[in-house]
Amino acid sequence: MTSAVTTDTSARPGYGQLLRTPGALSFLLPGFAARQPFAMLIIGIVLLVQHTTGSYGDAGIVATVTGVSMALFAPQMGKLADRRGQAAVLIPVVFAHAAAIGALTALALLGAPMWALALAAVPAGASVPQVGPMVRARWAAKLEGSPLLSTAAAWESVTDELTFVVGPVLATFLCTTIHPSAGLIAEASLTLVGGLLFAAQRGTQPKPAPRLASGEKHVSALSVPGLRVLVVAFVGVGAVFGGMLISLTAFSNEIGNPGANGLLYGVFAGGNMIAGIACGTIAWKIGPRRRLILGYVGLTAAASVLWAANSAILMGAIGLVVGLCIAPALITGYTMIEQLVPAAARTEAFTALTGAVALGQAAAVTIAGSLTDAHGSTAGFLVPMVATALALITLLALRSKLAPTAPSRIVNASAPASRDESNERGIGHRVPVTVD
Numbered sequence: 001m002t003s004a005v006t007t008d009t010s011a012r013p014g015y016g017q018l019l020r021t022p023g024a025l026s027f028l029l030p031g032f033a034a035r036q037p038f039a040m041l042i043i044g045i046v047l048l049v050q051h052t053t054g055s056y057g058d059a060g061i062v063a064t065v066t067g068v069s070m071a072l073f074a075p076q077m078g079k080l081a082d083r084r085g086q087a088a089v090l091i092p093v094v095f096a097h098a099a100a101i102g103a104l105t106a107l108a109l110l111g112a113p114m115w116a117l118a119l120a121a122v123p124a125g126a127s128v129p130q131v132g133p134m135v136r137a138r139w140a141a142k143l144e145g146s147p148l149l150s151t152a153a154a155w156e157s158v159t160d161e162l163t164f165v166v167g168p169v170l171a172t173f174l175c176t177t178i179h180p181s182a183g184l185i186a187e188a189s190l191t192l193v194g195g196l197l198f199a200a201q202r203g204t205q206p207k208p209a210p211r212l213a214s215g216e217k218h219v220s221a222l223s224v225p226g227l228r229v230l231v232v233a234f235v236g237v238g239a240v241f242g243g244m245l246i247s248l249t250a251f252s253n254e255i256g257n258p259g260a261n262g263l264l265y266g267v268f269a270g271g272n273m274i275a276g277i278a279c280g281t282i283a284w285k286i287g288p289r290r291r292l293i294l295g296y297v298g299l300t301a302a303a304s305v306l307w308a309a310n311s312a313i314l315m316g317a318i319g320l321v322v323g324l325c326i327a328p329a330l331i332t333g334y335t336m337i338e339q340l341v342p343a344a345a346r347t348e349a350f351t352a353l354t355g356a357v358a359l360g361q362a363a364a365v366t367i368a369g370s371l372t373d374a375h376g377s378t379a380g381f382l383v384p385m386v387a388t389a390l391a392l393i394t395l396l397a398l399r400s401k402l403a404p405t406a407p408s409r410i411v412n413a414s415a416p417a418s419r420d421e422s423n424e425r426g427i428g429h430r431v432p433v434t435v436d
Contacts, residue, residue: 018151027138027201032159034131034194037187039167041128042067042361043245043265044175044183045104049117051180052108056246058117060369062104065118067242067362069125071355075222077130078137078351082344085208086134087199094195097127101188105181125358129195132160133350134205140338140346141206153335157327158276168245168269172262206347221349225401226340229394230333231356233296236391237326238360240303240384244268244319245361246368247306247380251315254377260312267316271323272330279331288332288339289402293395295328300388307381322384336402360387 019025042063049059081089100123107120139152171183221227245265252261286294302322309315333353341349364387368380 015151015155018148018155021142021148023142023204027135027198027204028159030194030197030201031131031135032163033190034129034198035135035160036163036167036194037191038128038132039163039269040171040183040187040190041101041124042242042365043168043249044171044187045121045124046246046249046365047172047175048105048108048180048184050249051175052111053114055373056250056369057366057373058114058369060246060366061114062117062121063242063369064362064366065121066125067238067358067365069122070128071125071359071362073126074128074130074133074351074355074358075348078133078348079220079345081130081134081137081351082206082347083208085202086137086205086347087202090129090131090134090195090199093127093129094192094199096123097129097195098188098192100124100127101184101191105184105188109181128358129191130347130351130354131195131198132156133347133354134198135159136334136337136350137206137347138204140343142204144338144343149338150335153331154276154279156334157279157331158273160276160330162269162273166266168265169262172259172265176259221341221345222352224340224349225398226336226403227349227352229398229401230336230340231352232394233292233329233333233391234353234356235360235363236296236388237299237329238357238362239364239387239391240299240322240326240360241357242361242364243368243380243383243387244306244322246365246372247377247383248315248319250372250380251309251377252312255312257312264312264316264319268319268323271320272326273323275324275327276331279328288336289399292329292332292336292402293392293399295325295332296388296392296395299325299329300385300392301325303384303388306384307378309381340402 019028045063045066046056046059049062050056053059077089077093100120104117104120104124107116112120136153136156139149139156143149143152170186174182174186222231248264248268249258249261252258252264299322302318302325306315306318306322309318334350337346337349337353364383368383371379371382
């Protein structure tokens with residue numbers, strides 16, 4: 001027998017409860033292995049191309065083409081996954097990506113001209129498997145309407161940042177101690193093995209969207225105004241990743257300790273991971289739109305002082321603070337997808353945000369690479385400052401677009417004082433939950 005009840009979510013469900021979700025571990029473990037290469041890709045390209053050409057600018061160009069290609073094709077990959085199923089898309093993609101990375105690596109080692117490297121970077125970026133968004137789509141499908149969804153968003157941010165702690169350090173170690181191409185070889189191998197293992201978990205993938213009647217068209221996630229605003233915010237976050245990647249590499253060389261690059265980037269990503277863990281345990285009293293803006297204010301302020309660091313210790317400290325400020329923005333943005341985007345287009349929405357990060361990272365790598373070649377790492381660190389400031393201005397100007405267009409499915413025990421307050425907080429609407 002079932003009865004309608006109202007669930008009180010004043011306390012945030014914990015990670016233990018999340019991980020006990022039936023079927024969760026079956027896709028989380030291979031998903032972690034499959035997304036690890038993404039954190040190794042750009043830095044692997046930068047280190048290899050910089051080694052073979054001697055130019056951060058050239059390395060930035062190849063990395064930029066890779067990132068732009070990924071940003072353009074990621075939403076299309078997500079759209080296909082929504083329509084045809086994740087495994088049907090992922091299996092051919094991982095083989096294509098391994099082949100594309102092999103070709104790019106061979107061309108770089110053979111001293112191919114820049115136009116050839118840039119051309120090879122197109123399929124390398126276009127074929128990056130969108131495992132992170134696919135994992136998020138699985139959570140959204142399993143937890144729709146549940147207070148555990150916010151915890152899942154925090155968990156995914158922590159997982160992403162753990163990969164950015166391990167990935168750059170691993171890629172830097174392989175490139176500097178074994179061979180300049182070792183980072184990309186490892187990236188391609190992990191993509192192939194991890195991606196196939198994840199694709200094999202068909203039981204937890206979201207059901208493909210049903211075919212529409214003749215004449216009807218699928219609505220693109222990017223047609224949602226709120227998602228486009230989030231894309232701008234995520235481009236700014238990507239610019240922090242890209243600007244720091246290039247600038248930290250140059251900074252480490254300038255202080256005479258190239259191996260410090262992976263460690264410093266790991267500290268930065270570690271701050272993000274710590275903040276992500278904390279965000280997953282907090283029962284927020286303010287709404288997601290306000291959290292996103294406040295988090296972005298902190299990120300912009302922290303990024304604006306990176307250029308002033310003159311020692312590894314100071315750089316590590318500032319980088320840690322920057323990382324601490326990124327997680328709230330990323331987690332909140334991903335959480336807002338459930339309120340803004342229809343279920344049938346969520347994988348596309350998640351891949352659009354991931355692609356936005358890649359686009360911002362790629363653009364920042366190019367600009368920071370050119371500035372670093374001409375003026376040193378100090379100039380390169382100006383890129384995260386400018387990018388986050390511009391994104392913050394956009395967020396403030398278009399914040400009304402982030403209000404949910406339909407009543408929120410997140411439940412709260414007490415109703416808000418007004419309809420506007422409810423829309424701002426994303427809480428307060430009672431929904432019936434059937435329990436045995």
